[in-house]
Amino acid sequence: MQSTALLTDRYELTMLEAALADGTAHRRCVFEVFARRLPAGRRYGVLAGTGRLLEALTAFRFGESELEWLREQGVVGEETLAYLAGYRFTGTISGYEEGDLYFPGSPVLTVQGTFGEAVLLETLILSILNHDSAVAAAASRMTMAAGTRPCLEMGSRRAHEEGAVAAARAAVVAGFTGTSNLEAGRRYGLETIGTAAHAYTLLHDDERSAFASQVAAAGPGTTLLVDTYDVQRGVARAVEVAGPGLGAVRLDSGDLPTLASEVRAQLDALGATGTRIVVSSDLDEYAIASLAAAPVDSYGVGTSVVTGSGHPTCGMVYKLVLREAADGVMRPVAKAAAEGKSSVGGRKVAARRLENALATEEVVVVSRDEDAPDLAALGALEENERLRRLVVPLVSDGVVDTRYVGAEGVARAARRHAASRAELPRASHRLSDGDPAIPTEVLRPR
Amino acid sequence: MQSTALLTDRYELTMLEAALADGTAHRRCVFEVFARRLPAGRRYGVLAGTGRLLEALTAFRFGESELEWLREQGVVGEETLAYLAGYRFTGTISGYEEGDLYFPGSPVLTVQGTFGEAVLLETLILSILNHDSAVAAAASRMTMAAGTRPCLEMGSRRAHEEGAVAAARAAVVAGFTGTSNLEAGRRYGLETIGTAAHAYTLLHDDERSAFASQVAAAGPGTTLLVDTYDVQRGVARAVEVAGPGLGAVRLDSGDLPTLASEVRAQLDALGATGTRIVVSSDLDEYAIASLAAAPVDSYGVGTSVVTGSGHPTCGMVYKLVLREAADGVMRPVAKAAAEGKSSVGGRKVAARRLENALATEEVVVVSRDEDAPDLAALGALEENERLRRLVVPLVSDGVVDTRYVGAEGVARAARRHAASRAELPRASHRLSDGDPAIPTEVLRPR
Numbered sequence: 031m032q033s034t035a036l037l038t039d040r041y042e043l044t045m046l047e048a049a050l051a052d053g054t055a056h057r058r059c060v061f062e063v064f065a066r067r068l069p070a071g072r073r074y075g076v077l078a079g080t081g082r083l084l085e086a087l088t089a090f091r092f093g094e095s096e097l098e099w100l101r102e103q104g105v106v107g108e109e110t111l112a113y114l115a116g117y118r119f120t121g122t123i124s125g126y127e128e129g130d131l132y133f134p135g136s137p138v139l140t141v142q143g144t145f146g147e148a149v150l151l152e153t154l155i156l157s158i159l160n161h162d163s164a165v166a167a168a169a170s171r172m173t174m175a176a177g178t179r180p181c182l183e184m185g186s187r188r189a190h191e192e193g194a195v196a197a198a199r200a201a202v203v204a205g206f207t208g209t210s211n212l213e214a215g216r217r218y219g220l221e222t223i224g225t226a227a228h229a230y231t232l233l234h235d236d237e238r239s240a241f242a243s244q245v246a247a248a249g250p251g252t253t254l255l256v257d258t259y260d261v262q263r264g265v266a267r268a269v270e271v272a273g274p275g276l277g278a279v280r281l282d283s284g285d286l287p288t289l290a291s292e293v294r295a296q297l298d299a300l301g302a303t304g305t306r307i308v309v310s311s312d313l314d315e316y317a318i319a320s321l322a323a324a325p326v327d328s329y330g331v332g333t334s335v336v337t338g339s340g341h342p343t344c345g346m347v348y349k350l351v352l353r354e355a356a357d358g359v360m361r362p363v364a365k366a367a368a369e370g371k372s373s374v375g376g377r378k379v380a381a382r383r384l385e386n387a388l389a390t391e392e393v394v395v396v397s398r399d400e401d402a403p404d405l406a407a408l409g410a411l412e413e414n415e416r417l418r419r420l421v422v423p424l425v426s427d428g429v430v431d432t433r434y435v436g437a438e439g440v441a442r443a444a445r446r447h448a449a450s451r452a453e454l455p456r457a458s459h460r461l462s463d464g465d466p467a468i469p470t471e472v473l474r475p476r
Numbered sequence: 477m478q479s480t481a482l483l484t485d486r487y488e489l490t491m492l493e494a495a496l497a498d499g500t501a502h503r504r505c506v507f508e509v510f511a512r513r514l515p516a517g518r519r520y521g522v523l524a525g526t527g528r529l530l531e532a533l534t535a536f537r538f539g540e541s542e543l544e545w546l547r548e549q550g551v552v553g554e555e556t557l558a559y560l561a562g563y564r565f566t567g568t569i570s571g572y573e574e575g576d577l578y579f580p581g582s583p584v585l586t587v588q589g590t591f592g593e594a595v596l597l598e599t600l601i602l603s604i605l606n607h608d609s610a611v612a613a614a615a616s617r618m619t620m621a622a623g624t625r626p627c628l629e630m631g632s633r634r635a636h637e638e639g640a641v642a643a644a645r646a647a648v649v650a651g652f653t654g655t656s657n658l659e660a661g662r663r664y665g666l667e668t669i670g671t672a673a674h675a676y677t678l679l680h681d682d683e684r685s686a687f688a689s690q691v692a693a694a695g696p697g698t699t700l701l702v703d704t705y706d707v708q709r710g711v712a713r714a715v716e717v718a719g720p721g722l723g724a725v726r727l728d729s730g731d732l733p734t735l736a737s738e739v740r741a742q743l744d745a746l747g748a749t750g751t752r753i754v755v756s757s758d759l760d761e762y763a764i765a766s767l768a769a770a771p772v773d774s775y776g777v778g779t780s781v782v783t784g785s786g787h788p789t790c791g792m793v794y795k796l797v798l799r800e801a802a803d804g805v806m807r808p809v810a811k812a813a814a815e816g817k818s819s820v821g822g823r824k825v826a827a828r829r830l831e832n833a834l835a836t837e838e839v840v841v842v843s844r845d846e847d848a849p850d851l852a853a854l855g856a857l858e859e860n861e862r863l864r865r866l867v868v869p870l871v872s873d874g875v876v877d878t879r880y881v882g883a884e885g886v887a888r889a890a891r892r893h894a895a896s897r898a899e900l901p902r903a904s905h906r907l908s909d910g911d912p913a914i915p916t917e918v919l920r921p922r
Binding site for chain 1: 478480482483484485486487488489490491493494495497498500503505507532542545546549551591595598599600602603604606607608630632633634635636637638639640641642656657658659661662668669670671672673674675676678679680681685689690692693694703704705706779782783784788789794795796799801802809810811812
């Protein structure tokens with residue numbers, strides 16, 4: 031992986047420069063990542079990107095070419111350049127498991143280290159978590175609407191080319207079963223899918239020869255795209271060419287609920303009862319829900335999933351909440367409240383209160399201690415209640431927990447997401463706008 | 477640059493595989509990129525990303541590791557792998573100049589080559605152009621609303637980490653003067669900006685020592701963030717610490733029009749008449765317009781510019797419009813019209829009709845010829861009219877025109893954007909929803 035060190039806002043380096051000069055760069059600090067609110071109407075957020083973040087952290091090194099550019103540009107002086115040359119994050123990071131749900135104020139990531147160490151990571155952390163969590167939140171609504179039918183991510187062309195790889199990964203965290211994106215397949219061990227575009231049919235002198243060519247190359251189990259000219263004739267030709275063992279037909283335009291029923295009837299009449307129907311025309315969670323009663327076997331989703339279905343980013347922020355003062359004591363800090371921009375000083379951990387296996391409350395415990403507060407503060411549990419701890423260690427004294435990275439990390443996050451979503455109260459499974467699925471209680475033990 | 481070859485949808489390779497087997501992979505083809513419509517209410521689109529595309533094209537190579545993964549996964553067979561191993565784009569690409577405006581149906585990019593050569597580029601081309609053009613379109617509305625005041629891009633934290641670099645670049649194409657993103661500065665020669673966050677003030681035992689530290693490191697010409705605790709006291713302290721030569725104060729919260737006036741009066745009363753006011757709190761083009769009468773000197777824009785201000789992607793598609801038939805003759809092709817998905821077969825070029833230096837019409841000329849049609853087809857011009865040709869060569873027989881890449885490409889695109897926007901009729905400078913600024917006429921000369 032190339033160095034990620036300059037995927038950073040300039041002010042992080044200018045703050046470091048000033049703090050190195052006055053000595054405060056070495057103060058112990060706790061920064062937290064949280065979202066003040068969910069997008070309007072959304073019931074829950076989905077944390078995604080943690081695995082990518084841990085990979086990017088490992089590559090956060092100022093090499094010769096980065097240092098040389100900073101020197102040339104006069105961004106910082108020699109003392110700071112020397113600090114950057116030796117920069118390795120040696121602190122501690124903990125957070126919600128990737129794939130878990132979050133709510134307003136949930137402390138999804140906590141970074142402990144000196145100011146210098148921790149301040150440099152702000153942009154990288156927020157870029158990754160804000161993007162990937164936005165995609166995962168949309169994807170989760172789609173897989174919920176799809177029920178047991180698979181959702182396939184096909185939106186690469188509507189996203190930045192590297193954003194597309196991350197989006198495919200985030201969609202799979204939230205329950206998608208595959209992606210069209212080859213690089214995402216390679217990097218994260220995802221299943222890749224796709225057979226042909228309209229261009230393939232148009233390339234040939236007629237539809238029949240295009241289908242015959244595709245079936246010759248890929249076998250009758252392939253998916254034929256049947257709507258280039260006329261769907262009814264396309265379906266007839268597809269079965270004629272591939273036989274009743276044709277894998278699937280794809281519909282990429284038209285009034286899908288009606289069309290799917292017609293195509294299903296036609297396929298069945300032709301004896302192609304096992305041929306599946308894939309639909310893929312500007313689907314979002316609402317379109318998927320509206321197809322629940324239609325004979326559709328899987329959903330190809332593009333634009334809406336990679337752009338977060340109306341909410342292409344999350345409002346996660348990275349805030350200093352606790353820091354060493356001149357006297358060596360750790361003190362909670364927070365910006366003065368302005369409309370919508372307040373935050374709570376002090377370090378936080380969180381747990382989810384469950385009653386009969388369903389979530390009832392997010393409990394956030396605030397502490398003035400550098401170390402994570404004790405959940406004993408949460409008080410006695412009622413019968414049938416339990417608390418699920420939400421915060422796990424991710425980086426300990428600079429060492430990354432490798433269970434959360436790469437293909438293993440994605441698979442783990444997808445399991446976490448499925449399990450956490452299963453804890454949601456039924457009402458939160460609706461797509462309609464509403465309040466967060468559970469309330470958040472903030473406790474200050476002392 | 478790492479290989480970009482797998483930033484591709486799987487179906488491009490499976491189509492190639494089938495087309496190599498039946499011989500159609502070698503048919504000459506013309507693919508075109510266009511948007512069927514603009515986002516609802518928008519007056520014009522802005523083409524951006526061309527320079528990045530040309531850079532990515534040069535890195536579109538299937539190396540050993542890409543080929544090995546495709547082999548392992550069984551995506552394609554040995555014949556196709558051998559084709560991919562030798563893949564170099566040797567065709568021709570032309571298009572609108574980066575930064576120019578486009579309208580529904582404008583042929584912004586044309587790719588000529590064999591089917592095999594051209595089909596592989598679909599995802600890469602669309603990912604780059606759809607993302608970058610979405611950002612540029614939003615950025616252009618912001619710089620138009622800002623008039624002569626500079627707009628600064630600060631949205632990296634709200635975008636995928638590499639998407640952020642591309643977004644900074646696209647914002648500058650559309651008139652932004654700088655970015656907070658260091659990597660964008662390095663890669664594209666952009667001006668980088670930024671001084672300090674609230675965390676810097678909170679790190680210190682009091683605001684005064686934070687300001688003093690920053691001024692000591694960066695000089696009095698720096699920008700001090702004055703809204704961590706109380707703006708009025710913050711401004712007083714800032715001038716006290718830096719003197720009346722303080723470069724700027726930044727306001728990142730509150731009711732900005734009122735606050736800016738109060739702060740301006742306070743600064744003037746303190747003798748800091750040259751101290752500028754930078755505002756940066758969730759600005760979009762409407763917020764910028766509403767600050768036109770406020771004493772603000774520059775705008776820091778984050779979320780809304782990097783996410784395309786409500787339209788995070790463009791609907792550009794990559795369509796086969798002309799291809800060699802079995803008889804060796806080039807024939808126009810198009811998918812059958814479905815609602816909103818029709819396209820026009822045949823190769824296109826375009827010109828913008830200008831009257832007294834203002835655009836009046838986009839003229840798209842369609843041809844069955846492989847080579848670009850002659851603009852003579854556009855007919856006699858009236859007095860005071862001229863035609864501006866919109867299509868320039870970008871890649872000739874595989875060779876990239878380097879004037880469009882790197883820092884030179886960005887600077888050129890920014891000039892093109894400014895010149896093209898200046899041609900827009902006055903009514904299109906409004907932010908309110910409306911029709912495309914000029915109509916498009918499609919001409920079929922033969």
